[in-house]
Amino acid sequence: MHTHDGPTRQLIWALLLTGAIFVLQLVGALMSQSLSLLSNAGHLFTDLGSIGLALYAAKVGQHRPTQELSYGYSRSGIVAAFVNGLILAAIAIALMISSIYRFIRPAPVNASVMLVVTIITLGLNLATSWVLHPPQKSRDINRWGVYWHALGDAFSSLGILLAALLIDETGWNGWDPVAALAVGLFILWASWKTARPSLRILMEATPEGTRLDEIRQTFLSHPDVNDVHHLHVWSISPELHALSAHIRLGTTSIRDGQRVIEQLNHDLAAHHDIHHVTLQIEAEQHDDPDDGIPTN
Ligand SMILES: [Zn+2]
Numbered sequence: 001m002h003t004h005d006g007p008t009r010q011l012i013w014a015l016l017l018t019g020a021i022f023v024l025q026l027v028g029a030l031m032s033q034s035l036s037l038l039s040n041a042g043h044l045f046t047d048l049g050s051i052g053l054a055l056y057a058a059k060v061g062q063h064r065p066t067q068e069l070s071y072g073y074s075r076s077g078i079v080a081a082f083v084n085g086l087i088l089a090a091i092a093i094a095l096m097i098s099s100i101y102r103f104i105r106p107a108p109v110n111a112s113v114m115l116v117v118t119i120i121t122l123g124l125n126l127a128t129s130w131v132l133h134p135p136q137k138s139r140d141i142n143r144w145g146v147y148w149h150a151l152g153d154a155f156s157s158l159g160i161l162l163a164a165l166l167i168d169e170t171g172w173n174g175w176d177p178v179a180a181l182a183v184g185l186f187i188l189w190a191s192w193k194t195a196r197p198s199l200r201i202l203m204e205a206t207p208e209g210t211r212l213d214e215i216r217q218t219f220l221s222h223p224d225v226n227d228v229h230h231l232h233v234w235s236i237s238p239e240l241h242a243l244s245a246h247i248r249l250g251t252t253s254i255r256d257g258q259r260v261i262e263q264l265n266h267d268l269a270a271h272h273d274i275h276h277v278t279l280q281i282e283a284e285q286h287d288d289p290d291d292g293i294p295t296n
Pocket residue numbers: 043044047149150153
C-alpha cells in the first residue's frame with residue numbers, strides 16, 4: 001500500500017478542504033453577485049495552486065543529489081514559495097482594482113446567501129488551519145506559510161461575514177466592495193509573508209538570526225587565526241546553512257592548519273548551526289581585496 005508521511009497527508013487534507021471551500025465560494029458568489037465572495041474564490045484558486053506546489057516540492061525535495069544538481073532539490077520548495085508569493089500579489093492587485101470600480105458603482109447583492117455561505121466557509125477555514133498546524137519546532141517555511149495563510153483565510157471570511165451582516169442591517173451594498181478591498185489587502189500581505197523568506201534565500205542573504213560579526217569573532221578568537229576575509233554565510237535551504245571564507249594562519253605547517261580547521265568546523269556547527277563549511281588557508285598577507293562588507 002502507498003503511504004504518506006505527516007506533512008504530505010496534511011497537505012492532501014488541506015487540498016481537499018480548500019477545494020470544497022473554493023467550489024462553495026464560487027457558487028455563492030454567482031448566486032449572491034457578491035464581489036467579496038468572488039475575490040475570496042479567486043484567492044482560494046491560488047491557494048489550491050500553492051498547496052499543489054507544496055506537495056510537488058515535498059515530493060521532489062526527497063530526491064537524491066545528482067551530477068547536475070549537486071545540492072539535490074533542496075531549493076525547489078524555496079522557488080515554489082517565491083512563485084506563490086508573486087501569483088498572490090498579482091491576484092491581490094486585480095481584486096483591489098475591481099473593488100474600487102464596484103465601490104464607485106455598487107451593485108445589489110444577496111446578503112442572506114452571502115451570510116450562509118460565509119458561515120460554512122469559516123468553519124471549513126478553521127478546520128483547515130487545525131489540520132495544517134506544523135509541529136512547534138518545525139523550520140519548514142512552506143509549512144508555516146500555509147498554516148498562517150489558512151488562519152488568515154479564516155479572518156477574511158470573518159470580514160465578509162461582517163459585511164453581509166452590515167448589508168442586511170443597513171441596506172447599503174457598498175459594504176461588499178469594502179470587504180473585497182480588505183480581502184485584497186490581506187492577500188497582498190500574505191503574498192509578502194510568503195515571498196520574503198524565500199527571496200532572502202534566493203538573494204544568498206545571511207541566514208535570519210546569524211550575525212556575520214559574531215562569526216568573524218568565532219574565527220578571530222582562535223589563537224592561530226590572524227585574519228579572516230571573503231567571509232560569506234548563506235542558506236541552501238532553510239535547514240542547511242553554508243559558509244566560505246579565507247583565513248590567514250600564524251602557522252605554516254599543513255598539519256597545524258588541519259587542526260585549526262577541525263576546531264573551526266566544530267565551533268561553527270556548535271555555535272552557529274553551520275554544517276557546510278569551505279575554508280581557504282593562507283599563510284601570509286596576500287594581495288586579495290576583500291568584498292567590502294562593512295563591520296560594525
Ligand atoms: Zn488562502
